Amino acid sequence: MKFILLSSVAVCSFTFGQYIPSxxxxxxxxxxxxxxxxxxxxxxxxxxxxxxxxxxxxxxxxxxxxxxxxxxxxxxxxxxxxxxxxxxxxxxxxxxxxxxxxxxxxxxxxWIIKVPKNLDKSAKISESIALQNALAFVGAESYKWQNKEEESFLKKESDNPQATFAPKGEIVYYSDPADENINNLKLAYKFDIYAEKPVSRQYVFVDARDGKVLGVDAIIHEANSPGTAVTAYSGTRSITADSYNGSYRLRETGRNGGTAVQTFNLQKGTNYSSAVDFTDADNSWNNVNSNKDQYATDAHWGAEMTVDYLYTKFGRKSIDNNHFAIKSYVHYSTNYFNAFWDGSRMTYGDGSSSTNGGKPLTALDVCGHEIAHGMTSKTANLAYQRESGALNEGFSDIFGNSIERWARPQQASWKLGEDFSYVIRDMANPNAYGQPDTYLGTYWKATTTSGCASPTQSNDYCGVHTNSGVLNFWYYLLVTGGSGTNDKSFAYNVTGIGLDKAAAIAYRTLTTYLSSSSTYQNARTYSLQAAADLYGAGSNEVTQVANAWNAVGVGGGTSAAGKTAVTDALLYTISPNPATDKFTVSFEGKAGSGSSGIGEPDR
Missing domain, CATH: 3.10.450 (Nuclear Transport Factor 2; Chain: A,)
Structure with a gap:
């Protein structure tokens, strides 16, 4: 393969010498x-x-x-x-x-090397026209910046008198994240549009030449039906609140050396500016009432446990590793069966009487799931559509489940939603709830269709909540082990490495190696490297990471059940020969289900 360094690359005036990647x-x-x-x-x-x-x-x-x-x-x-x-x-x-x-x-x-010719360097249409087209595309009834109370709230929350929800166009080069060859790179306006009714928040990309909407990237990452936590769901738990004006409120300012954890009451409204504190006279929170305020302590404890898990296991100081404040808003709207991270805060609906008997969605694994979306946005920033979006959802499930197993192991399961009487996913058996357990297998949602990032979300951004089942099952097998035959007639056998090691590998894969447009194939490659970093290149942990990926059809063979599978390596070692100016290329990890190399399959 030949790389040509074009004008997009700032080639320095010196060379690094003969540093050859291994x-x-x-x-x-x-x-x-x-x-x-x-x-x-x-x-x-x-x-x-x-x-x-x-x-x-x-x-x-x-x-x-x-x-x-x-x-x-x-x-x-x-x-x-x-x-x-x-x-x-x-x-x-x-x-x-x-x-x-x-x-x-x-x-x-x-990273683009071969830059398309004749790229525009300046916009051909005005920002105002581009914004009009973006708003017409979203088609909301109302927007956050039209609400004076919300605008005031944002200025106060951010301690910035200039802060506003009003979208400001940023000029970027945009290509659909599924365009692997970057054939359609275009100059575009990027707008952060926060709609109030119906609620949505997304980056909208508008062609700076002709005003056509090129795509969107959702900022609000929904649980798609959540699950587990404190008082109502997790019994009596220790929480931290602060003393204020003669009583106590659900606020903590310095968890793990400086992370604020705060929980507010939206009182069944949708305006964050109208939120008030939950209060208690004696800091013994037993707020069972007709308003279901007991579920607020679920959200608060769940946020505390999420922050504690990240700090205890990985030394991470909140989602940005710099004490980002975790703010939760409970009692959002009425008859609202969802929970979401909007890029800045957590929001929980009270459930639907027709769907789950009106139980609020402040369960522990939902808290962990949604806050993990925030961590993803601060690290890999996986685009919320197609495979990258499925990885985004899958990693949130992974950490939501891991946090639950760590904080309350006696109640943990591989299901999501059981606490509020509506199971939506089962990591141990994705097929049971319409998810694939094999890449491109049964229930896999096609990711090649157009309109994967529709503001209506009717196509689930090309299956982000569906195709995440593959990553979920990979993680389940990595933790517990298992054997069977997948949808590609591949007989697999995985030996579990336990929760802590599996979580450490998943965490390192997400926070160190993955990037915005990463695919399942990338996740395999990077998780193998993460395992090697942590446990050594020839370790059993690396072997089981490869075996688990083979089991879910990302790499591995398509052999008939019972036959030995062969996994060809894609990672290769380059050995330069200065005398001949030639390279020797040797491949690693050719073994099948027992491979000990950091091997990757052919594409």
Whole structure:
């Protein structure tokens, strides 16, 4: 494969020398390798991603805007960059750079090398026209910025007198995240549109040339029917509240060294500005009443347990690793069977009398699920449609379930929704609730159709709540083990590695390696690397991660039941020969269900 470094790449005036990646996973034509790893000789981190040109065998600096960085418990730092072309950000163009002791250990993500010709550099239509088209596309009855009380609330909440819900157009280069070859990269306006009635929040991308809506990316990530937590659901639990004006309220300011956890009462309204505190006279919260206020302590305890789990297991200080305040709003609207993370806060409906007997959706695994969406937005930022959206939902299920098993193991199950009398998913048996347990298998929802990101959500963004079953079942098998034959007639046998190890691998995969447009294949590649980072390249943990992916049809064979499957490696080692200027390529991990290498299947 030949990479041509075009004008989008800021090639530095010096070279890094002959730093050759030890492992590479090539990308589609036109993109940089989606994964590279330096094992022995590592280039010094210069504050930007590096690009490897296989022709010149040299590295160069890429032109990117730094988004965030964080350090993990292994001493690695992950720096995330957004690609710039013509000094304009590329939506979904993200590279995660993993460094150790100031040197680059590896990179993962999606980065355009072959820039399409004749890209626009400036908009042909005005921002106001583009916004009109975006609003017509969303078609809401009312919007947050039209509500003066909500505008005042936002200014107060953010401590910024200039804050507003009113959308401001940002110029970006946009391509549908499913366009693997970036054939249709276009200059676009990006608007953050928060609708109040009916509620929705999404980025809307409008072609800056002709005003056509190109796509959307949902910011509100719904539970699609939630599940589990405190007083009402989890018995008597210890919570932390603060003393205020002679009573107590559901607010905590300094959990785990500085994270605020706050829970508010929307009083069956939809305006956050109208929310009030839940209060109690003696800090013994037994608020069982006709308003169902006892469910507020479920939300509060669930948020506390989520924050505690991330800190205890991974040393993470809230969702952004910097004490992001976790705010929960209970009693949203009436007869509302849902819960969602809107990019800034948690919101819980009180359930539906016809669906689940009107039980509020403040269950523990729902709390964990929704807050995990916030962590995803601060790390991998997985686009909410098709496979990346299914991964987004699946990782939220993974952490929602893991938090429940950690905080109240005596009540834990692999089902979601059992606490409020409406099971919606079963990670141990996805098929039971219309989800696939095999990639492209039974119940898989096609992701090739157009309109995957419709504001009506009628197609579930091409199956984000359906196709997540594959990741859920992978995780279940990784934790508990299991054997059987999948929908591709592949006989599998997985030995479970337990909850803590499986969760650590999932967490590292999400927060260190995945990026906006990642697919199931990427998740396999990166989880194998995450397992190797944590437990060693030849470890049983790496073997079982591969076995679990084979079991759910991401890689692995399609052999008849009972036959030995063969998994060909995609990760390969490059050994340069300075004398001949040629490379020797050797593949790893050719074994099947017992593979111990960090192997990947052919595409």
């Amino acid at each position: 492992r590479i996973v090539p990308a589609k034509d036109g993109l940089h390798a989606e994964f590279i790893r330096f094992e022995k000789e590592r280039p010094v981190f210069q504050g930007s991603p590096v690009l490897f040109d296989e022709v010149s065998q040299k590295l160069s600096l890429a032109n990117g805007r730094k988004m965030a960085s964080e350090k993990d418990q292994l001493g690695y730092e992950t720096h995330r960059f957004q690609q710039l072309i013509n000094n304009i950000p590329v939506e979904y163009g993200m590279m995660a750079v993993q460094t150790l002791d100031g040197k680059i250990a590896g990179e993962s993500g999606s």
